[in-house]
Structures are given as C-alpha cells and as structure tokens.
Amino acid sequence: MRHLGLVRRVTNIWAGAPTSGLLEVRNLHRSLQRPRQMKLMADDKPWALISEVGREGYIEESVDILKRHFHIVCHKDFLQNPALHGPKIQAVFMWNCCPAAEPSLLKSLPSLKVITNGGVGIDHLDVSLINSFGVKVANTPGVVSDATADIAMGLLLASARNIVEYNMIAVDPKTNYVPQNLMGVEVTGSTLGIIGMGDIGYKIAQRSKGFNMRILYHNRNRRSAEDEQAVGATYCKNMDDLLKESDFVALAVSLTSKTTGLIGRRELSVMKPTATLVNVSRGLVVDQDALVEALRSGTIRAAALDVTHPEPLPRDHPLLSLPNALITPHIGTNTFATTMKMVERMVENAVAAVKGLPLPDEVKLK
Numbered sequence: 001m002r003h004l005g006l007v008r009r010v011t012n013i014w015a016g017a018p019t020s021g022l023l024e025v026r027n028l029h030r031s032l033q034r035p036r037q038m039k040l041m042a043d044d045k046p047w048a049l050i051s052e053v054g055r056e057g058y059i060e061e062s063v064d065i066l067k068r069h070f071h072i073v074c075h076k077d078f079l080q081n082p083a084l085h086g087p088k089i090q091a092v093f094m095w096n097c098c099p100a101a102e103p104s105l106l107k108s109l110p111s112l113k114v115i116t117n118g119g120v121g122i123d124h125l126d127v128s129l130i131n132s133f134g135v136k137v138a139n140t141p142g143v144v145s146d147a148t149a150d151i152a153m154g155l156l157l158a159s160a161r162n163i164v165e166y167n168m169i170a171v172d173p174k175t176n177y178v179p180q181n182l183m184g185v186e187v188t189g190s191t192l193g194i195i196g197m198g199d200i201g202y203k204i205a206q207r208s209k210g211f212n213m214r215i216l217y218h219n220r221n222r223r224s225a226e227d228e229q230a231v232g233a234t235y236c237k238n239m240d241d242l243l244k245e246s247d248f249v250a251l252a253v254s255l256t257s258k259t260t261g262l263i264g265r266r267e268l269s270v271m272k273p274t275a276t277l278v279n280v281s282r283g284l285v286v287d288q289d290a291l292v293e294a295l296r297s298g299t300i301r302a303a304a305l306d307v308t309h310p311e312p313l314p315r316d317h318p319l320l321s322l323p324n325a326l327i328t329p330h331i332g333t334n335t336f337a338t339t340m341k342m343v344e345r346m347v348e349n350a351v352a353a354v355k356g357l358p359l360p361d362e363v364k365l366k
Helices: 002-015 019-043 060-069 075-080 082-088 103-107 127-132 145-160 163-171 199-209 225-231 239-245 265-270 288-297 336-354
Strands: 047-050 071-074 089-094 114-117 136-138 191-195 214-218 233-235 248-251 276-279 302-305 325-327
Touching (some): 047 060, 047 075, 103 127, 114 336, 127 136, 136 336, 145 199, 145 248, 214 239
Parallel strands (some): 276 302
C-alpha cells in the first residue's frame, strides 16, 4: 500500500507540472536527434566531379554553392582511385574545359547523368558522344552575356584610345612628358559592325548605342524589327558589306564548322585600313596567321582580342609582340557576380538531371 501511495503522489506531481515544461523536454529530445538526422540527409547528397579549386578551377566562394547540393571530388583525387569514386558520381561540373569529357572518363562513370558546362560555348564537347553514354549536356546561356559584352566594349575603347600604351607612359619612371603623336581614334559616332547578333552581340549593340555609334550586324537569322529599332541596328545580309563600312568589327559568334576561320585573309583585306577587329567569341573564328600579316602590313589598324588559339599563346607567338594587338586571356566572364551566377545555373541543371527532371539549359543536337 505504501508503494501504491508513492506512485499516486508521483503521478499527482507530474499531473500538476506545467505543460510547457513537458514540451521543453520533448523538444530537447528532438533537438538532440536533429544533428543525426541532418547528417543522414547530408549523406544522401549525390556526388559530383569537378576540375579543381583555385588556379584554373573554382573560386572558394563558388565551391560553397556546389557543396550545398553535392559531395564533390576534384579530378586529381578521382584519378588516384577511380574505382572508389567513379560508380557514385552522377554529375560533372566542367570549368575552363576541365575535366575533359573523354571516352575514358565517361566509361569510368557508370552512374553519370549530366555534364554541365560553365559558359555558353560547347565547341570542346562532343555532345553526340556524351549522349551515347546516356548522359545529358547543359550550359549556362544568358548569365554570361552582360560581362562578355562589357569586355568587348572595354577592349574596343582601350584599343581605340591607346589606353594600355598611355598607362605604360604614365607609370614609366623615365617619363617627363606625354607624346602628342600617339593619337587614338574616335569611338563616338563611328560605325560598329557586329558579326553574331545573339544575346551577347545584342548587348554589345545596346552598349554601343550609348556612344551614338552606327550599328550594322550580320547574323544567320535576322532579328525582329523591334529588336533592330531598339538599338538602331541595320541588318547586312552580305557580311562583306558590313566589313567594308565598319570602323570596328566585333565577333560574337559560336564556334562551329561554319564559323571556323570565318575571318581570314580575304575578309581582312575587305576591311578599312583604319578598322579594328574585336574578338570575344573563339580564337579559331579568326585565321591568326592572316591576322598577323594584316596587322604588320597595315591592312587593318588594330586587333583587340579576348580569345586566341591556343590559350594562352606560345610565348614566342608573333601576336604577342605586335604593338597594334591588344590581348587579354579570355576574361570575358571573369567577374565575381557572373562567376557565382554561372555556378548557380550549373547546379540547377545538375540537380534537375539527378532528379530526372527537365534541364533548364539542356544542349540538344539539332
């Protein structure tokens, strides 16, 4: 009976306890369980292969985006033990064309669902081959357009106004006067010819309008009348007509079999001797040997290039020593904001592929 009374007293004590106290005990128990549950959820993340962090690979901040959705393994670590990592990798995040989508790599990734490329150009990808392994391909259109159009205008302005040369004069410890015979050429009111009027080409036109430039363009397909009117662009069905009239020629085409060598000796000879060639597409769009000849002979005034072939050029390549060639190392998309947007878009495509959903930016063979 004593025991029974003790039980009743304990029961009465608990019965009178505040409900909130009981809830706190339960919540404490749940909170102790939560880290384990979160760990289990994290372990369920799919695996992805990347090139590297730093150097030519991903900046640290962008890696954080990848890690939110994927376990990642760098290519060099993968090569140490392909049998360990290969079967679980479902996505490849390609940056600066790395890791290369070679048949040997594809064969070692039996669970691979997608290769998502940072950037728009896919000339380094054999889409047909990749698809034959049951793997989809995606890129990141749109997010790179503004930054690339900016670098096109930057190159145009720097070349026209000899900005690099003047900078060297300004910082040279031997400078005691500024030579007046190093004259630039006028940008405002000049004629700009844009070859390739896709998203990047159109954004170049938008920027050029601010300089009151006359805009000509050549494209596989003509833009709508509304698009042309918005930037004041005139369509040239014949590319030669554009080359003959332009003070600046900007290349913004994708690299295909039809655009490889698009600007060669003949095309350069059609251009004005005062004209400048600006290339933000791919190095192989221009015949570089012909370009060297044109720059040396004065066939054209100058070239401003963000792309070459190969990249970087051999250190003894003649383009590097020409005073009228301005070259940057393919930095069209190299801004922090654009880099982060590119990685975010790559992740969106990869997550969709892993979940079996339609890819926002799938590259499909035509």
